[in-house]
Amino acid sequence: MPTVLVTGGAGFIGSNFIILARNKQWFNVVNLDKLTYASNLETLAELQSDINYHFVQGDIGNVELVSYILEQYQPDAIINFAAESHVDRSILSPQDFIQTNIVGTFQLLEASRFYWQKLSLQQQQQFRFLHVSTDEVYGSLNPKDPAFREDTAYAPNSPYAASKAASDHFVRAYYHTYGLPTLTTNCSNNYGPHQFPEKLIPLTILHALDGKPLPIYGDGQNIRDWLYVIDHCEAIYLVLQQGKIGETYNIGGLNEQANLDVVEKICTILDKLVPISDFSYSSLISFVKDRPGHDRRYAIDCSKIRRHLGWQPQENFDSGLLKTVQWYLSHSAWGNQVRSVNYQNWLKQNYENR
Numbered sequence: 001m002p003t004v005l006v007t008g009g010a011g012f013i014g015s016n017f018i019i020l021a022r023n024k025q026w027f028n029v030v031n032l033d034k035l036t037y038a039s040n041l042e043t044l045a046e047l048q049s050d051i052n053y054h055f056v057q058g059d060i061g062n063v064e065l066v067s068y069i070l071e072q073y074q075p076d077a078i079i080n081f082a083a084e085s086h087v088d089r090s091i092l093s094p095q096d097f098i099q100t101n102i103v104g105t106f107q108l109l110e111a112s113r114f115y116w117q118k119l120s121l122q123q124q125q126q127f128r129f130l131h132v133s134t135d136e137v138y139g140s141l142n143p144k145d146p147a148f149r150e151d152t153a154y155a156p157n158s159p160y161a162a163s164k165a166a167s168d169h170f171v172r173a174y175y176h177t178y179g180l181p182t183l184t185t186n187c188s189n190n191y192g193p194h195q196f197p198e199k200l201i202p203l204t205i206l207h208a209l210d211g212k213p214l215p216i217y218g219d220g221q222n223i224r225d226w227l228y229v230i231d232h233c234e235a236i237y238l239v240l241q242q243g244k245i246g247e248t249y250n251i252g253g254l255n256e257q258a259n260l261d262v263v264e265k266i267c268t269i270l271d272k273l274v275p276i277s278d279f280s281y282s283s284l285i286s287f288v289k290d291r292p293g294h295d296r297r298y299a300i301d302c303s304k305i306r307r308h309l310g311w312q313p314q315e316n317f318d319s320g321l322l323k324t325v326q327w328y329l330s331h332s333a334w335g336n337q338v339r340s341v342n343y344q345n346w347l348k349q350n351y352e353n354r
């Protein structure tokens with residue numbers, strides 16, 4: 001069975017990907033993760049006794065460590081999920097985003113290039129470096145604009161989006177300059193189990209259960225495309241297996257939703273699952289001052305991956321959202337564990353001074 005080095009595998013999407021990969025016996029996994037605030041190794045506890053899963057704590061920007069891991073485990077592919085991923089945090093302190101998303105990806109590419117150059121010709125042809133990126137690199141759409149395509153010009157508006165855009169450019173450059181067999185995926189907003197509760201959906205669920213205000217930026221009409229995380233993981237696997245090297249694939253849920261509608265849907269689900277008499281969770285909705293530079297709308301044209309690789313999203317938004325709420329309800333210990341003092345301080349800093 002092939003071996004894949006997954007970076008950032010203790011975070012939201014990476015952990016869902018690793019669990020799926022091991023359950024489906026896609027490959028052996030080495031997980032390199034720095035264990036930042038956004039990670040939780042508990043999520044991967046079920047893999048503790050799996051002899052084909054290895055965890056290494058470390059930074060993708062540490063070339064010596066990455067080179068050692070590559071020599072030690074001889075992976076057939078690398079999937080780079082590791083990133084600082086939250087737009088609000090990138091506004092408050094962009095440095096970490098520059099360090100991990102740009103410098104870290106560059107160092108990971110360097111270590112990968114040196115490793116790849118030493119492989120046999122056949123191994124070189126089979127090797128893949130898959131970089132997981134975001135639709136936010138394309139900037140903001142007006143209501144009637146066509147959805148982002150792979151050839152849409154990059155126009156990032158937040159420090160997070162700019163740092164991911166830069167990393168995408170380095171990945172592209174390593175293919176064109178050195179021939180490293182790279183692939184890039186640009187995906188819309190993910191939702192599902194294991195997501196750190198700074199992001200809209202888990203933040204809303206956990207705040208509602210605690211009876212806290214549900215903050216909505218601006219008028220709540222900013223539109224995002226939402227994709228269930230397992231659909232994203234399946235798409236990444238398909239691109240890894242069958243994607244054309246050097247190419248980019250957009251991945252999306254064909255599911256545009258205004259933020260306010262998402263929050264109201266969660267409230268409706270909670271009204272049914274955790275009813276409180278004479279109370280609707282939607283009464284907790286609280287409009288707060290908008291995020292600076294807040295992109296109005298994202299939409300993804302994912303016809304390329306459908307046409308070329310036969311992928312399309314499987315999960316319907318209402319059922320995916322219900323599953324997600326149910327997961328947080330049945331994993332309250334997980335939710336309590338990740339909401340540290342630092343997290344509480346960050347919430348205050350981000351929302352209370354608006």
Ligand code: NAD
Binds near residue numbers: 014132186196
């Ligand atoms: P996340 O914040 O939940 O997890 C990121 C993981 O990376 C964490 O486990 C963290 O410890 C690790 N990490 C951070 N810096 C590191 C470093 N220097 N070295 C090693 N590990 C490090 O993020 P996520 O939501 O799972 O996103 C994963 C990837 O997918 C990111 O690259 C993100 O840009 C991209 N993406 C996310 C979404 C989304 O909706 N969440 C959508 C599209 C693309």
